Amino acid sequence: MNFSIKTTSPSQAQVDLLILYSWRGEKAETLVPNNLKLQSSIKEAMTREQFRGDEGEYVDIYTKGEIEAYKILVVGLGKEEDFDLYKLRKSIAAATKKAKQFKVKKLAFVPHNSWYKKFEPELVGQSMVEGVVLGGYKFLKYKGKEEKEKNIELEDIMFLVTPNKVAGMEKGLGIGKIFSAATIFARDLINEPAAVTTPTYLAKIALDLGKKAAGQIKVKILEKEEVAKMGMGAFLGVAQGSEEPPKFIVLHTKPAGAREKVVVVGKGITFDTGGLSLKPAEHMMTMKMDMSGAATVLALFAGLTHLKPKVEVVGVIAACENMPSGKAVKPGDILTAMNGKTIEVLNTDAEGRLTLADGLSYAVGQKPQAIIDLATLTGACMVALGQEIAGMWGNDEKLNDKVKKASEVVGEKLWHMPLEKEYKPLIKSDIADIKNIQTGKYGGAITAALFLEEFVDKIPWVHLDIAGPAYEESETTLVPKGGAGYGVRTILQYLLDLGK
Ligand code: BES
Ligand code: ZN
């Protein structure tokens, strides 16, 4: 896929498909101001097909040689006041999907003029590339030849702009390419079966990233014995039921001029059966995705080597499987985390918080200015916010705001949730410091966040519960069924803003 920014006028663009955008109620005259013949063709199609410019609506027109492009697609945007960078990406992804259906390979997008009134050209460019790449993504590795051949690979994608927008668009295009490649890196990892993405495999991916980055990224893999010496009893408690050896993965990059240090911790359960508190079959079906947080961390480093923001970043993944077996941790067992706190395990399916307890304790030891964790942590968060929105908890308003702002720029939805101290007694244990499930059945995503807070030692920290948006159970415009790579772009944007 080759992207370019061109100042060619839309009527001169030699492409298979020219994509124009229309607000609700916008007239053909303003879409193609200088071409009367084309105006009347578009107008006719719009009237015949009752196109109003609503979001998700489109109309396509053969140009019959009136301009260079073979075909035009007009895409509806809905009302201007409802438009944001998420919808911009969606509108691009939707057009990309249409282009693939039309089986065309060369396209030109004409960004709507009024987009620049709302957003800098740089952000328009970034969003457009992300829309094309993310909307066009398919995981076809295990499909046959026929299915692979049916998938049209777009070849040339042009964005047509006026000369004063070129520099900004070019910059955004560069960022968008890195952001979307990193997201796809995460998607591919999540979509791989758990038989492939074992803890050992994730460690190998990390080591490969280190090798490719030629000294920019240092990677350390801590084996079970070393992890035991460091006192990570909570992580090892989860890992002990599995035949697969656990791996504690640490990635580190410290560019010259870095002022701040951020640790990003990703939940890395490569398969979650629930352990002895075994999950029912339907709930287990998608549990290869329980390493989505880890995939995000690895993808970040794939992106950071190209972006090079001036921030020191440490990535932490406590990777293991959660399996039932004769050696598995049992309900009632007590584990001691690296920070010395004791945890009564009452449900072995609440394993993510156990591995994160040690991941976060390790993060604290790095003495960073901020810790961010991403975890497919609770079904309760999905009940609260649905499939598309992540929950955000944090102990520092400034950090919360920065992460929220980054998420809005990249169009990944998240919602700030309360770290409600009055619920703390719900995770008090009768026999240890805390227990891994709560008393009562409500507010499970909040009590999980409160559990994690026990391990961050007052360092500014944000927890993202990505159980919903990490994995799509049915296709959306920007994500097909399967891994979404959620969080990659938000954290990259946050780091980019921090290291400017
Ligand atoms: N990995 C799951 C959470 C999850 C559920 C992620 C569905 C994505 C989709 C997690 O380890 C888990 O099982 N959590 C339990 C916690 C409970 C036992 C307190 C849950 O949410 O049911
Ligand atoms: Zn679980």
Ligand code: ZN
């Ligand atoms: Zn889990």
